[in-house]
Amino acid sequence: MQKPIGIFDSGVGGTSIWKEVAKMLPNENTIYLADSANAPYGEKSKEEILSLSIKNTEYLLNAGSKIIVVACNTATTNAIDHLRSHYDVPFIGIEPAIKPAALQTKTKKVGVLATKGTLSSSLFHNTSKLFAEGITVLEQEGKGLVELIEAGKIDSPEMRSLLATFLDPMLKENIDCLVLGCTHYPYLIPVLREMLPEHINIIDSGEAVARQTKAVLEQNNLLSDSENRPDHIFYTNADVKVLKDLVDDPTAQISSKDF
Known part of the structure; x- marks a missing residue:
């Protein structure tokens, strides 16, 4: 074999x-x-x-x-x-796809949805510093998302409510790219596409x-x-x-x- x-x-x-x-x-x-x-x-x-x-x-x-x-x-x-x-x-x-987001953004504002362990790491901060000069990176811990995905509740009222809580502050800041900084999160793309304005690029690392x-x-x-x-x-x-x-x-x- x-x-x-x-x-x-x-x-x-x-x-x-x-x-x-x-x-x-x-x-x-x-x-x-x-x-x-x-x-x-x-x-x-x-x-x-x-x-x-x-x-x-x-x-x-x-x-x-x-x-x-x-x-x-x-x-x-x-x-x-x-x-x-x-x-x-x-x-x-x-690692979260900060570089392509920084290259694509027109509003110079990028949202990152990731876990606490990723957002608090030195590798994440070094990557942001290296590629996101002049870009505002809005970090959001996706607390609770992994547990819902693991439970098979990808398109559920609980998931949509949680996502709305996380996305609304970023949308108010006029992001035009959303980086998915956890490999669980691409399974949320169909739900995110329904919840986000069409012009927002969703970027993952797969x-x-x-x-x-x-x-x-x-x-x-x-x-x-x-x-x-x-x-x-x-x-x-x-x-x-x-x-x-x-x-x-x-x-x-x-x-x-x-x-």
Whole structure:
């Protein structure tokens, strides 16, 4: 069997990244860990996030992963430097797409919806400082969004009420770009499109992460040469229903497992 691309997230949200990776690299096997029992990471301390990221990484390495995608903004910003310095495989991280938002904005005002763990990280602040000079970045912690997505309540009255609370202050400040700084949040795009004015660009990192994954595999001569249908294996340490609904792939092997 060709070695898989390993992917982990604090829960089901990173499947938004998995979809982009699987689309761009259709011959690659993948193994995905949804650490839903510990979601959301954004509310945890840096030490807890690092410990969970190490646990997930070691599981994926023991499963033979040739590269690991940290499909979680909070884990990337708090743990990826440590992971890169302690393990021999390449790591692909995720950070909010401040740069493309800064390039696209006409009002010079950009909203960022992310977790507390991402917004408070030094990587986020360094990225904002580097790419958003002259741009007003309005940060909003998406407290409670991950829990609703993990519960399968993506288009629910509770979700819309919460989103309205978060979006209204940014809209009053005249943002024209909204950066989704958590891999769970792309699943909210249909709801956000209904709630936001048409001119507002919604920006996430999924396609850019898939491109970077492909580039790093090429650089390290790790691309699969198999022409067989790939295996996509998903493990969650919580109920499998929401994960199955979001993956929506009849060929995927999805099961509940302690890890």
